[in-house]
Amino acid sequence: MAWRWRYEDARGAEVVDRPLPRELFSSQADAESWLGENWSDLLAQGVEQVTLLEDERVEYSGMSLRPAE
Secondary structure (H helix, E strand, O other): OOEEEEEEOOOOOEOOOOOOOOOOEOOHHHHHHHHHHHHHHHHHOOOOEEEEEEOOEEEEEEEEOOOOO
């Protein structure tokens, strides 16, 4: 089983038009830790939200990278 992030714009469409990290993780915890360290770089590159996938199964979706106001 592999975990990965799908990068999305504000409408939920996958961002595929730019080079972004395409990391694969062996666990959900590893994926979430990586995102915790890299979310601000992704936001700066135009990623607004993410979806966590285990293989092709959605664990959760539409998680905003913007800090809560």
